[in-house]
Amino acid sequence: MASENPYPQDQLDERRRELLAERQSLIGQVEGLDAEADVKNWREGGFDDDPADAGSASFERETAQSLSNHARRLLSQIDDALRRMDAGTYGTCERCGNEIEPARLEALPYATLCMDCKRRDETGR
Numbered sequence: 001m002a003s004e005n006p007y008p009q010d011q012l013d014e015r016r017r018e019l020l021a022e023r024q025s026l027i028g029q030v031e032g033l034d035a036e037a038d039v040k041n042w043r044e045g046g047f048d049d050d051p052a053d054a055g056s057a058s059f060e061r062e063t064a065q066s067l068s069n070h071a072r073r074l075l076s077q078i079d080d081a082l083r084r085m086d087a088g089t090y091g092t093c094e095r096c097g098n099e100i101e102p103a104r105l106e107a108l109p110y111a112t113l114c115m116d117c118k119r120r121d122e123t124g125r
């Protein structure tokens with residue numbers, strides 16, 4: 001039931017707007033980075049006698065690819081958060097089922113763990 005969602009509706013709407021805006025900007029970034037990685041790929045093929053050029057082109061391509069991968073991971077976390085909003089489970093810790101601190105969601109709208117579980121995660125227990 002939607003009324004069981006621990007997160008207030010007006011704040012939920014605000015988080016959703018933020019997530020959608022960030023999603024839009026990440027999609028733009030991914031497209032740009034993928035294009036950049038492609039361009040580098042093409043250019044690298046064009047340089048056949050200068051290893052230094054080829055090396056730096058390949059480094060830049062790898063950087064673009066790793067940034068693109070990072071943006072994609074964020075995108076899937078954002079999609080997850082939007083799904084949880086639709087399912088009415090947004091704002092609930094995936095591990096312990098407690099409410100995720102509202103301040104934490106404001107800072108990280110796609111957080112899936114409460115502060116305690118996150119801390120336990122980071123310390124490894």
Ligand SMILES: [Zn+2]
Pocket residue numbers: 093094095096097098113114115116117118
């Ligand atoms: Zn928790």
